[in-house]
Amino acid sequence: MENLQVSTVSGKRRLKNSIKAFFTEPANIILAISVVVLGFFTIYPMVLLISDTARVHIAEIMFKELRGLKVGQFTFFHWFRMLFSDMSGVYFWNPLKNAVLMSLLSSLIAIAYGGVVAFLITRTDMNCKKFISSVFIFPYIMPSWTLASFWKNFFQNPEIGSGTGGFLFNLFGWKVSEGFVYGLVPCAIVLGLHYAPFAYILIGGILRNMDANLEEAATVLKASRMKIIRRITLPIVLPALLSTFLLVFSSSMSAYAVPQFLGGSSGFTVLTTTMKQFINSGWYGQGYIMAIFMILFGLIILGLNQYATGKRKSFTTVTGKSGQISYIKMGVWKHIAAGIIIALCLFCSVLPLVTFALESLCVIPGDYSTLTLEFWISKTATSSGNGIRGLFYEPQVWTAFKNSLLLSATCAVTAGTMGILIGYSVAKKRGTFLAKAADNLAFLPYLMPSMAMGAAFLAIGGPLGLSKTFFLLALVGGIKYLPFASRSGINAMLQLSGEIEEAALIVNVPWWKRMVRVIFPIQRSTFISGYLLPFTSCMRELSLFTLLASGSTVLLTTLLEDWQAWWTQSANALNLLIIITVLAVNFLVNKLTGASIDKGVGG
Amino acid sequence: MKKLLCMLLVLSMALLAFTACGGDNGKDATIYEKAQEMTWDELFELAKAETGDFNAYGNTSRIKDAMTAFVAKYGAELGLSDSNAVGTKMSDSEIYTTIESEYQSAGNSKGASMVMIQDGATLLTYINGTEYFANYVPKAYADKLDKSAVTPLVQQYINKLIMWNNVGSDSAVITNVWQLTEASMKGKVYFKSPKNEQVNMNFLIMCTSKEWSDKLADAYKAYFGKNIELGTYKNAGYKWVAEFLNNANFSINSDTTIAGDLSKPENTGKAGLFVLSKLRDKSVVSDNLTVAAFADGVAPFSGFMYPMYCQIAQKGPRPYTAMLFIEYLMTEEGFQPWGKSIGAYSSNPALAALEGDQPLSFWMEKLVFEDPQYIMDNKAEITDFVNKIIG
Known part of the structure; x- marks a missing residue:
């Protein structure tokens, strides 16, 4: 009896002690909180989404097969129609095939283009690094349809599409084939260019911090160039390559504006464009099946990523020891490479900006004899007859501007800080269940198509009393952009050798001070990019907020969506305002902190 | 680990059930029937007693201007200003999703009280299958409108x-x-x-x-x-x-x-x-x-x-103000935001066409009109x- 009591007490105490020990570690607390909070906000919308694919919605009663059923009733009709009916090819298999092909191609383009530029900037003595580094990220700052629209205006010729001449035709009389302007190829190229900065930031971040001693040691040991790349460089860059692939593939799978813009006349449809069509008709069941497949694809890649990163040993590249970078000498190629990259950057970064600026100055788009400043500075309604004043004097613009800035800043701070904390905890507790769960849950929002996520948050907003509030926008934005921050946080922390924090731990430095004084400063540039990416993405996000922002919470992009369909010039001016704002913030942050989106790479 | 996942799932399902139950149903349908018999002045008195925001969603950006003009004229008496009375442009599907969520929320003091919808067929399914919307035809126009423009009420054609x-x-x-x-x-x-x-x-x-x-x-x-x-x-x-x-x-x-x-x-x-x-x-x-x-x-x-329909959102905080606003939109002044350009025609036959355009009767002969039931x-x-x- 006595023995039993002793063992019970010690059992309880053991449990108490182990719980206490567990929670004395900040990393565990962070992980536990993250898993609960993120679990709720990511799994719950998914449950909603899945249950919606097997229920009858009001507008679906239009289908003869569903007539007589009640709203909310269980049905397999949507799944049958999408996967097995005679329309499944048109609505599902064909868009799925197109979406996968487009995403694969755009991932390859982004990795190849961004990766090469990152390598040239971090590892070689190429010219004009600073300029390239700052201009290269422009396409990511611009809403993706901007580049799509520019692509169309540039390559369009009278024999295809809208029947008008683009720049290339007007200047040189050159005609490209229709497949280069509309359909799979241009969609993949434009998305690849748009997301190349991802590859540049992620791959460049690793390359920059990589200690060249590793490669030099291999050279001393007479390893061949190929062997060095295969056994040293690639394994170190691999997590970043996989992360990039994961990010670009998932983004492209849920890209809507580009295929919508360039799919056009050729009937090129992808999952998102078809999904939007279903959602617009209120046929949610069928629309959400596509969303589920988009998520599934993301999960598969996430699994692959997990498998690959789980298998490898840890590579810490930032240690307490000295590190140095020796640049590869390119000789005459340093001018040629710089020239080619600058030309490409100008084409997809600067030229679109110039054309947008010019278009916002024309009464008749493309007719430069009708120049006017009214779309910018008119104090009364412009001559378009739409009641909108010049951009600077339009009250809607300023309300939206204030909201967008505030929202982007809030999302950036929330996502960025959570990202660092999760990155820290995941790296500390690598391999544990909680770390894996937090890592994956922090990434899940990325796989949720923005539009579906917006709808899910609208649905949970009602019961929580958050409908139409700024808080709901900030919540959905903070969670949606967490993956950027957590990825860069985890990448940065994995590089960091444990000995650095341990040194501070030995002299009893408290946790928060270790974070603020030791860890953050070392990986500052990567962490700050974890703040800037959400900010940038949020500034130009549309589909996520389109259902949630209205009236007093109108944003620049939702206003732009409204204007775009009808008032091209005012929309062009507004678009330019968005881009300039992001650039200005980027510049300010750069001046104040020395970091910027591209700074993760250096130059 | 499995327990944790199970708990999360149970939590999600519980919330799902919670949202599915929703709030109470819409207002007593008879208030709209009674209102149909009331004059502008009678409605105005009832509207004065209403509280909460007055929001209107419409698949037309000019709803903003119409609301601004309405507030400028009647705002002082009805307790409305630019901050609590807003017209918002939304697509049809955005309107339905938003109204659905507003309908299910317990307190709806910031929800829409009226909407302007473009697609009649989908609107019919909502009218038949839910209590989100109520049709209201102002007494002054009940006899004047074409039969096809009454249920649901057409405010204009484009x-x-x-x-x-x-x-x-x-x-x-x-x-x-x-x-x-x-x-x-x-x-x-x-x-x-x-x-x-x-x-x-x-x-x-x-x-x-x-x-x-x-x-x-x-x-x-x-x-x-x-x-x-x-x-x-x-x-x-x-x-x-x-x-x-x-x-x-x-x-x-x-x-x-x-x-x-x-x-x-x-x-x-x-x-x-x-x-x-x-x-x-x-x-x-x-x-x-x-x-x-x-x-x-x-x-x-x-x-x-194609028509643009007006409906009252049953769960909106200001039904009588919504009725006044709908009646206002049928007048020449209320139709002004759209009527100032060609190509938009009020369903009120008393309003003349703009110079260089033709009246609704001309177009009835030449164009394909929508029949929401057939669609x-x-x-x-x-x-x-x-x-x-x-x-």
């Missing part, structure tokens, strides 16, 4: 017309819609893809109705001089839709850009089907465009007309038919 580029030629590019299906017009007819524009889809659906397929069959005979051979098509409407879509050019996704591009001199001989109001846009060289209906017309139709019954089937053709 037309999309066949137009062509007339540069270098005075003769009509087409006089019969079957010409749009000929090989010579391949890729030369601009039409915003029905995938992205529901009203365009509705027009195609209407073409398959008995009335319009008969007229299309007659027009076929008039143009080709022989009876139509249907082959596998159900009727002449299906055949025309299929052949029209094969020729249509969907590469432009905005009616403004369609109008602008079509009016460029190099596009002579090409045609388009888009909103008339674009002719007044400075970015369009309107002299280069001929409106078929204003020339000799096209057999059997010169374009189509609702056939939308699923014909949407499939259209998508099979355009991919």
Whole structure:
């Protein structure tokens, strides 16, 4: 009896002690909180989404097969129609095939283009690094349809599409084939260019911090160039390559504006464009099946990523020891490479900006004899007859501007800080269940198509009393952009050798001070990019907020969506305002902190 | 670990059930019937007693201006200002999703009290299957409106017309819609893809109705001089839709850009089907465009007309203010935000057409009008038919 009591007490105490020990570690607390909070906000919308694919919605009663059923009733009709009916090819298999092909191609383009530029900037003595580094990220700052629209205006010729001449035709009389302007190829190229900065930031971040001693040691040991790349460089860059692939593939799978813009006349449809069509008709069941497949694809890649990163040993590249970078000498190629990259950057970064600026100055788009400043500075309604004043004097613009800035800043701070904390905890507790769960849950929002996520948050907003509030926008934005921050946080922390924090731990430095004084400063540039990416993405996000922002919470992009369909010039001016704002913030942050989106790479 | 996942799932399911239950139902339906018999002044007294915000969502950006004018005139007495009375542009599907969430939320002091909806067929399914909306016809207009404009209440109509580029030629590019299906017009007819524009889809659906397929069959005979051979098509409407879509050019996704591009001199001989109001846009060289209906017309139709419906949101905080606002929108002053440009026509027959435009009665003869009931019954089937053709 006595023995039993002793063992019970010690059992309880053991449990108490182990719980206490567990929670004395900040990393565990962070992980536990993250898993609960993120679990709720990511799994719950998914449950909603899945249950919606097997229920009858009001507008679906239009289908003869569903007539007589009640709203909310269980049905397999949507799944049958999408996967097995005679329309499944048109609505599902064909868009799925197109979406996968487009995403694969755009991932390859982004990795190849961004990766090469990152390598040239971090590892070689190429010219004009600073300029390239700052201009290269422009396409990511611009809403993706901007580049799509520019692509169309540039390559369009009278024999295809809208029947008008683009720049290339007007200047040189050159005609490209229709497949280069509309359909799979241009969609993949434009998305690849748009997301190349991802590859540049992620791959460049690793390359920059990589200690060249590793490669030099291999050279001393007479390893061949190929062997060095295969056994040293690639394994170190691999997590970043996989992360990039994961990010670009998932983004492209849920890209809507580009295929919508360039799919056009050729009937090129992808999952998102078809999904939007279903959602617009209120046929949610069928629309959400596509969303589920988009998520599934993301999960598969996430699994692959997990498998690959789980298998490898840890590579810490930032240690307490000295590190140095020796640049590869390119000789005459340093001018040629710089020239080619600058030309490409100008084409997809600067030229679109110039054309947008010019278009916002024309009464008749493309007719430069009708120049006017009214779309910018008119104090009364412009001559378009739409009641909108010049951009600077339009009250809607300023309300939206204030909201967008505030929202982007809030999302950036929330996502960025959570990202660092999760990155820290995941790296500390690598391999544990909680770390894996937090890592994956922090990434899940990325796989949720923005539009579906917006709808899910609208649905949970009602019961929580958050409908139409700024808080709901900030919540959905903070969670949606967490993956950027957590990825860069985890990448940065994995590089960091444990000995650095341990040194501070030995002299009893408290946790928060270790974070603020030791860890953050070392990986500052990567962490700050974890703040800037959400900010940038949020500034130009549309589909996520389109259902949630209205009236007093109108944003620049939702206003732009409204204007775009009808008032091209005012929309062009507004678009330019968005881009300039992001650039200005980027510049300010750069001046104040020395970091910027591209700074993760250096130059 | 499994427990944790299970707990999360249970939590999610519980919340799901919570949202599915929703709040209480809409208001007592009789208040709308009673209100139908009330005068403006009686409603005004009731509206004064209302509290909460007055929000209106509409699939038209000019709802903002209409609301601003309404607030400027009556705001002081009704306790409304620019901060608590807002008109917001939303697409139909955004309106439904938002109203659904507002309807289910317990307190709805910031929700919409009225909406303006474009797609009648979907609206009918909501009217039949939910209590989100209530129809209200102001007493002063009950006898004046056309029967087809009463349930659901049509506030205005907007037309999309066949137009062509007339540069270098005075003769009509087409006089019969079957010409749009000929090989010579391949890729030369601009039409915003029905995938992205529901009203365009509705027009195609209407073409398959008995009335319009008969007229299309007659027009076929008039143009080709022989009876139509249907082959596998159900009727002449299906055949025309299929052949029209094969020729249509969907590469432009905005009616403004369609109008602008079509009016460029190099596009002579090409045609388009888009909103008339674009002719007044400075970015369009309107002299280069001929409106078929204003020339000799096209057999059997010169374009189509779609309505904009007004409904009261049953769960909205200010139903009586919403009724006043709807009545205000039927007046000349309330219609001004739309009525100042061509191509929009109030359902109130007392309002005259703008100079250079024609009244509603003129268009009734020449255009395909929407029948929401027919569209609702056939939308699923014909949407499939259209998508099979355009991919």
